[in-house]
Amino acid sequence: MFERFLQWLESTAPAIAISESSWLFPGIESVHVLGIAMVVGSITMVDLRLLNLNLRDRPVGELIAETLPWTWTAFGVAVCSGALMFSSNATHYWGTVPFRAKMLLLTLAGINMMAFHATIHRSVDNWGRRPSTPWAAKLCGGISLGLWVGVVLLGRWIGFV
């Protein structure tokens, strides 16, 4: 069933255009790298603040509110460009270990983010102005940083298998 979906995906007009063109894939990949760079860069700023390692004079709530729109915009760009690249050779990518592992880490990063927002972030007004952050915030920041490093590593690995 899912195999058939992947085959259908590969047979769509954009997917065929990408796999047949010599410049479309590199072009989309460049956009993907730009998107990922902005996602990871902006998330790293917040994670490092949660870990107490930089921007200690900035209120956490403010920092998150300021960076989040950039993160989501860039994430949208990365998802769209990533989906286009995936469609051009869907059955191949789906069968590779780094692709599956990357999707797993992305899911975990999403769960970690939701857990952060559902718990410790609720009281950010109480602790966000202090230079030092509570352990739960440090934990979420550390997990997020580790997961995103893994996402980039696995993403680069997809191109080598």
Add this chain to the structure above:
Amino acid sequence: MLDDFIQWLGATPISLRIQEVFWIIPTVQAVHILAISVVLASMAMFDLRLLGFAGNRNSIASLSRRFMPWVWGALIVLAASGCILIIGEPKRSLGNVVFQLKMCMLATAIAATLGFQSVLKRDLAGGAADLAPAHAAVAKITGLLSLVLWVGIAVAGRLIAYTS
């Protein structure tokens, strides 16, 4: 001349080692991308402030203090990981037109940033609280130039893999 150097570099023991061990190139490329994430995001925040599009509540001087150490730190990681990639694949990089273009853009971006930092430093040394209003146009030009160049550098970096 360049061809001779590429050939010599590609035959050095360290280059051969990098070529032989399958995980070195992908891992170093991933480190390289992580470092460019830090540079791009920090530079973009600063450049957008110079252009007046974001973070206008903060002074240019305070954003410079906040972001520039990360830019320079990540640039060192970029240069180090970039050198490993060049040593491992000298022909793919040094002999590539897109790579050469990327290095020109990089040099221009660094020169523009250093130039702007020295203008800012002089204004602050002169007792101003922030960049002097007389230099507003310099800030806008530097911000736009730097933003365009860094996007170009990242794109060119990826395109090296597809050109020769």
